[in-house]
Amino acid sequence: MVEVLDRLLATRSAARAARRRRVPAVSALDAGRLVLGVLVPVAARGAIVRRPRLEAAAARLDLDARAVRTVTRLRERHGPDPVHLRLPGRSFVVPVEPGDVRRVLDGAPEPFSPASPEKRGALAHFQPRGVLISSPRNRRERRPFNESVLDAGQPLHHLAGPFAAVVAQEAEQLAEQARAEGALSWSLLSRAWWRSVRRVTLGEAARDDEQVTDDLLALRRRANWSGLAPVDHRRRERFLGRVGEYVDAAEPGSLASLVAGTPARPGVAPHEQVPQWLFAFDAAAWASSRALDLLAAHPDAARRVREEAPAPSTDPAAPVARRPVLRSVVLESLRLWPTTPAVLRQTTATTAWRTGELPERTGVLVFAPFFHRDPSRLAQAHRLAPELWLDADGQEDPSGATDWPLVPFSAGPGMCPGRGVVLLTTSTLLASLAQGEWRPERPRLSAERPLPGSLDPFALRLLPA
Numbered sequence: 001m002v003e004v005l006d007r008l009l010a011t012r013s014a015a016r017a018a019r020r021r022r023v024p025a026v027s028a029l030d031a032g033r034l035v036l037g038v039l040v041p042v043a044a045r046g047a048i049v050r051r052p053r054l055e056a057a058a059a060r061l062d063l064d065a066r067a068v069r070t071v072t073r074l075r076e077r078h079g080p081d082p083v084h085l086r087l088p089g090r091s092f093v094v095p096v097e098p099g100d101v102r103r104v105l106d107g108a109p110e111p112f113s114p115a116s117p118e119k120r121g122a123l124a125h126f127q128p129r130g131v132l133i134s135s136p137r138n139r140r141e142r143r144p145f146n147e148s149v150l151d152a153g154q155p156l157h158h159l160a161g162p163f164a165a166v167v168a169q170e171a172e173q174l175a176e177q178a179r180a181e182g183a184l185s186w187s188l189l190s191r192a193w194w195r196s197v198r199r200v201t202l203g204e205a206a207r208d209d210e211q212v213t214d215d216l217l218a219l220r221r222r223a224n225w226s227g228l229a230p231v232d233h234r235r236r237e238r239f240l241g242r243v244g245e246y247v248d249a250a251e252p253g254s255l256a257s258l259v260a261g262t263p264a265r266p267g268v269a270p271h272e273q274v275p276q277w278l279f280a281f282d283a284a285a286w287a288s289s290r291a292l293d294l295l296a297a298h299p300d301a302a303r304r305v306r307e308e309a310p311a312p313s314t315d316p317a318a319p320v321a322r323r324p325v326l327r328s329v330v331l332e333s334l335r336l337w338p339t340t341p342a343v344l345r346q347t348t349a350t351t352a353w354r355t356g357e358l359p360e361r362t363g364v365l366v367f368a369p370f371f372h373r374d375p376s377r378l379a380q381a382h383r384l385a386p387e388l389w390l391d392a393d394g395q396e397d398p399s400g401a402t403d404w405p406l407v408p409f410s411a412g413p414g415m416c417p418g419r420g421v422v423l424l425t426t427s428t429l430l431a432s433l434a435q436g437e438w439r440p441e442r443p444r445l446s447a448e449r450p451l452p453g454s455l456d457p458f459a460l461r462l463l464p465a
């Protein structure tokens, strides 16, 4: 009896000591500021697919600039350790020092796992066996497969010729249509983009298969609610089945052909890696829309882009130009308005910080806009600065490394393996469109003023000059 009591007391005092060693949590008032100022706006606008009305409201209220100010004030009040937010049933930290961001992102998948419960709940709606929500064991097989198909880290994908030709063909048609209708709008841009994405990813036969991407869209709408919405199993089966058929058809020149032809270890689930790519190409359209607005407001940058290389060719056998300036403009669009503003991780073990420890299963939220838009550390925070991504010879570092944690594609072992494909396809689209001159119907950006914290990509409307 005495022994049991002793053991109980020892356990309780160990638990008390662990709590004492814990990174202190912020007050209820600061927790409220973080939830309302940062978490709610990110979730309400739609983490997996954006809700256009809320995106417009966010731009009107410049919510991202407000969110950055909220985190800045918390850093000033609480110092360099991650801001620790304790909610009922869930504990989160928000790193505020670049070194901590590096440590967290470099520490994937253990002790900082990309497969956070929020992400698992969301992505299971359309990619239950995707790499991003995989266990460390499955990740070991699925990550190399993704890297191999997407030629991660290579200056240009080995199918760059066919990919660029597809995008250039669709961009030519888009420009013609925009001129005929009198404006280049989001709805024209996005339809042309999805045709390109289906051709590049699934093959020529998928060009007009809107069903497959509409199914994905419906599943993504549910995914915005993460685990709160039930999975639509019927639609998910139909969607994954259709993707599987395109992989089996393995049309030459498509990513699907590479999925079919790349050796996969057991547990990879090759065709189930594709939904993440289709889904993530949407963010590339948002980034392109904003880059078009940036170029329209910065004639010098637009001129440099036109001069750096000839127009993209519609011939798949033609050589593909690198376009470092234009790629940097896309990177700037993603720095200024990151399409993944909250990069989530989940600790898999106790982690030590300056002011204490954090237990296993603590969420970590890297809030990219805070680092991308910090004028105290980055002089160019609020203006277009392609030079941030170029070396002294005007060349781009293909690894995406910078001194400052500019992490639009995340970083470390969980970094986006599609970065190269994204920069190739978006820069081809923009280079084709940049052959004409476009001016905003209502200018939203100016080279003379700091760029806004939020920019609604769905409000794009450019008139042929």
Ligand code: HEM
Pocket (backbone or CB within 6 Å): 114, 131, 132, 133, 143, 146, 150, 276, 277, 278, 280, 281, 283, 284, 285, 287, 334, 339, 340, 343, 344, 407, 408, 409, 410, 413, 414, 415, 416, 417, 418, 419, 421, 422
């Ligand atoms: C503008 C477009 C894109 C941006 C900004 C972007 C950014 C990101 C970010 C931030 C992550 C890490 C997410 C996290 O840790 O929670 C990620 C992961 C990933 N992205 Fe992208 N992405 C884009 C497009 C693409 C495309 C087009 C593809 C494929 C063709 C792709 C493939 C992937 C894959 C497979 C992962 C999971 C990597 C892993 O878990 O190891 N992405 N992306």
